[in-house]
Amino acid sequence: MPVVISQETLDSAVTQGVITTQQRDRLYALERTGSFNAEDAAEAAEENLRLIGGGNDLFVTVGTILLTVGFYFVLNTLLPGQRLWIAALVAVFSWGxxxxxxxxxxxxxxxxxxSLFFVISFTVALGLEIFARYPIQKPESIWQLLALRQQVSSAGYLFLGGTMAAVALxxxxxxxxxxxxxxxxxxxxLAFLQTAVLLYDGVTTGAVAPPRLEDMPELMRAALYMPLICGLVVFGTAVALDVYDRERRKIWSDCAFWLxxxxxxxxxxxxxxMATGQDVVMGRIEPDANATIMLAILIIAFVYVALAIDRRSLLVPTLAYFGSLGIYYLINSTANSTGIPPFALILLVVGALIITFGAGWQHIRRLIVRPTLPTSVLDKLPPIKLPSIKQA
Incomplete structure (x- = not known):
């Protein structure tokens, strides 16, 4: 009777060092086609997001959703109106x-x-408990809003800190x-909350001048540094995990994907x-020629970084953002011109990039990254492998 080795067993064998990633990929190709050739190797070289473990995993996922939702409705019947207890019990049930x-x-x-069921139910239970301890009413004046500083900050620290602790556990x-x-x-x-509290304390103590109405555009532009800094920290952490797990055999590379x-x-x-000077929040997103050039430079920079670290998970949200922004501009533009709008060209570039990289990511990576980076840097990045090796 033949012995069948599951995909999970092969992945576990790679993780434990029993076989190499290349050997596993050759076995995958042999299982699919009965042989191993260059085309199979090229297919195996594509990035593999280990999100689903096979048909049985999908089957169990459906059962998991039905069981958890059913448990939720049973609790709603047995404990009507007890939202805190319902959310807490769903969290415990998800853990079990x-x-x-x-x-x-x-x-x-x-x-x-x-895990998402647990996080959602836990944050709901935690939020209800915190709201009961710190009842925050909708402010009717600026003075009432200022008076809520202590309550809002304490509630925010407990909620976000508790969520982080539960997620870490x-x-x-x-x-x-x-x-x-x-x-x-x-x-x-949490970083946003801490920044807001520091600014509030600075204004109340006189260390920071309260903004005037004419200062609001500059203030909103300065506020962009906060998400940028946080994004750089998260991105740096993800790159560090990629460098730590260069072969992408461990769970840390999957964590880097989500980061x-x-x-x-x-x-x-x-x-x-910052690069184009366009105010998306206030609705003014009609870049001139210089802004379009800067936007193109940004796309090229993100594409190169994504190729260098071998992460389409960084590139896809980037191109989606630029593409959706261009679509928004084209739909809402009332200009009646026979010329081609600059953002139409951006859309063409974004679409072409997605198709091109989707068809030959590893080949493009070898052509662009290997000649442009020194060996000392390449040795720290995810390896640029031959087509026969699969990027996990």
Missing amino acids: LAEVVTRQHRMKLSSTVL YFWRFRVPILAGVFAIAATL HVVSAPMLVHPLFI
Whole structure:
């Protein structure tokens, strides 16, 4: 009777060093086609997001969702109006279910769904408890808003700090990569809260002059430094994890994937406004020729960085942002001109880049990154491998 080795077993063998990534990829290709050739190797070289463990994982995920939702509605019937207890029990239920699905069977997609169930239910329970302790009413005047400083800051610290602690504990127990992105988001919000509290204290003590109405555009531009700094910190952490796990055999590379997804919007939006001078928040997004050139330079820079660190997870949100921005401009533009709008060209470039990189990412990476970076830098980045080796 033939012995069948599952994909999870092969991935585990790579993680434990029993076989190499190249050997695993050759086995994948042999299983799919019965042979191994250059085309199979090229296909194996594409980035693989380990989000789903196969058909059984998808099957169990559906059961997990149905079971958790059913448990929620049972609690709604047994504990009507007890939202705090319902949310807390759903969090406990999600944790208990993860002990089987994640700890014992290592099902990737099911584990991701359960971790999100836990985070959502825990934050709801924590938010309800904090709101009960710090009842915050809608302010009717600026003076009432200023008087809420102590309550808002204390509630914010407890909520965000508690969320980060719970996410860290869950990750320590179950090692679910998406929680790295959740933790980064909570840490970013905490940094925003701390910055707002420091500015408030500075204004109330007289150390910082209160802004005038004519200073608001400059103030909003200065506020962009906060998400930019947070984005750089998250991006730097993701790159550090990529460097630590260059072969992408461990969970840290999957955590880096989600950190890149989180960092991309925080980097792209501030850099776009700073480079082009366009005020997206206030609705003025009609870049002139110079802004269009700066936008093109930004796209090229992000493309090169994504190629260097071998992360399409950084590039996809970037191109999606620029593409959606261009679509917004074209739809809302009332100009009646026979010329081609600059952003139409940007859309063409973005679309062409997505298709081109999707068809030959590894080949483009070898052509562009290898000749332009010194060996000392290349040795620290995810390796540029031959087409026969698959990037995890």
